[in-house]
Amino acid sequence: MGRMRSGPTLDDVARRAGVSTATVSRCLNSPDRVVEETRERVLKSVEALGYTPNFAARVMAAKRTFTIGAIIPTMENAIFARGLQAFQEELHRRGYTLLVASSAYRPEVEAEQIRALVSRGADGLLLIGHERPGTVYDYLERQSVPALVAWSHDAGARLTSIGFDNRAAMRALTREVIAQGHRRLAMISGVQAGNDRARLRVEGFRDAVDEAGLAAMPVVETPYEIEHGAQAFEDLMALPLRPTAVLCGNDVLGAGALRRAQDIGLDVPREVSITGFDDIELARIVSPALTTVHVPHRDMGRKAARELIDMVEGKSQGRSETLATDLRLRGSLCPPDPAIG
Amino acid sequence: MGRMRSGPTLDDVARRAGVSTATVSRCLNSPDRVVEETRERVLKSVEALGYTPNFAARVMAAKRTFTIGAIIPTMENAIFARGLQAFQEELHRRGYTLLVASSAYRPEVEAEQIRALVSRGADGLLLIGHERPGTVYDYLERQSVPALVAWSHDAGARLTSIGFDNRAAMRALTREVIAQGHRRLAMISGVQAGNDRARLRVEGFRDAVDEAGLAAMPVVETPYEIEHGAQAFEDLMALPLRPTAVLCGNDVLGAGALRRAQDIGLDVPREVSITGFDDIELARIVSPALTTVHVPHRDMGRKAARELIDMVEGKSQGRSETLATDLRLRGSLCPPDPAIG
């Protein structure tokens, strides 16, 4: 069963070039330590045989893979795409290869993927958010694999993070909605269990609602999918006392809510305002465009890559950083209609 | 520089349990070949030490990784997301792990990623489309790594493929547009170089336009990004003789075109019809929803996984399959306004 990789080996190359395997290895890894004439002969031999080093063997001997692993909750939508792209570009610039796996927002899958990547020799790991079983952190420590968290910042966490303050960001957005005159605010949140970003955004929402002394309205929890956002929105609109503004845990939910509003004949923003979070491309595609929290995805990705590589290369013990977010006010939010409010 | 993975080894486990490394290995890989009492002792030792097998060593000894690699052109949008998700679910079901890399639509990056994945021991590879340098195929053959192409079908290609007929699909859509009465059709295509899906879609478009005896209109080529789709659309609308229908190479371009139409005050579909391709979620989010070609992403992903694993396990020499696509007629397409046409 299965294939036996049959490619040529270092030994084949060495024999053909009439040198030792050590010399071939040097030609490939530190060419300047081999005299030109020998090097040329070896490279010609490499070429002729179509030789590619066996990675497993190299890893075992050198204990280094120049591979970074990233486990993100989902590839189904673009939430992490832009940040990851920047992360990968920076990695590439520094000579590392990125391997990505997704956990479908399930902690046990994430743990499994972490093990898969670590045992495949990942030199470092990028994780999203701080919330996961302590055993995962124990494992990473025991394996002494540097790991960095992005998309979330938590000073007290076990891992270094390059992220932003989800709570403060959502608080600021909610304050803005209130400042525009809304008094009945509801929220559609992502699933909070195991997701600190979702949880912190809800907390930020509540902070602002409470400090304004407004009556509590529902926070509906639902998976980060368009269709779920749509359904949750419809449920909220069926309430006897309808919210005049619905704040969504991210742009995906916001787009779903907006779409459903249009489908059931509600005018956004005149009859109901809707906001998102993340500022992915989707937020500007929908019409009206979504008011949202802008997250510096590319900047975060690039900085995360730099810091993680520094950690991998022993140049840093881990320096956390909080990036600023800002509001993007667009057509989906306006003051409530006095006739409705 | 770099870390020395310092975890416990098989030897440590063996010593602690008072058995040989062979026995520990058996406990982990074929537990039924070890008597219960011994097994328990060994597993306790594994537990106590927090042992994880060194993947590289295992690969080298066993010549098998249970890892499948996929290289997709982009993770920036959802084009490949749903299919890849299904692919990964099926892989997981059969005990394989998926590692993903993206090529940014650049052939040289793809070649690099292929090498990275192969030398990391991928048992098999999923690639998108058939168009790439012959040297890549030579390499895969020499390394005897099974590879499968998805998203495109080509009977004459070197690799097995589980895909659909991009040309026929686009031809069918174009025929429908023509059948609705349009006579001035333009197209916004993705970049065709190195992308057989893009090229075949353009050919399908031309097939239908030619067979209807319509005058040639521009085919604009642009990267698959919302903003580029928007710009291309605006350019087309600036033509002296405006098209009444703009067919886009995929939904991303279609969404961009639609957005720009609204921004410049054009009524879709009354003044201009717009279509997409792929039927990703975005197509239903925008308003009006995009008429598009539905691609059976999940089915394709699942079938690709099954076939690739069969190839990896020597159960198949590679069986290609063409999947059916169908049209989804939605609000972005309607007959042209006689007053305009």
Next chain:
DNA sequence: CTGAAAGCGCTTACAG
């Protein structure tokens, strides 16, 4: 500048 040789941490016939 180059080679001989040990060693990386596993798996797997081969014996017993």
Next chain:
DNA sequence: CTGAAAGCGCTTACAG
């Protein structure tokens, strides 16, 4: 059912 030992394909001190 279990162990001793070879071997997987590299890298890297250590000599020369």
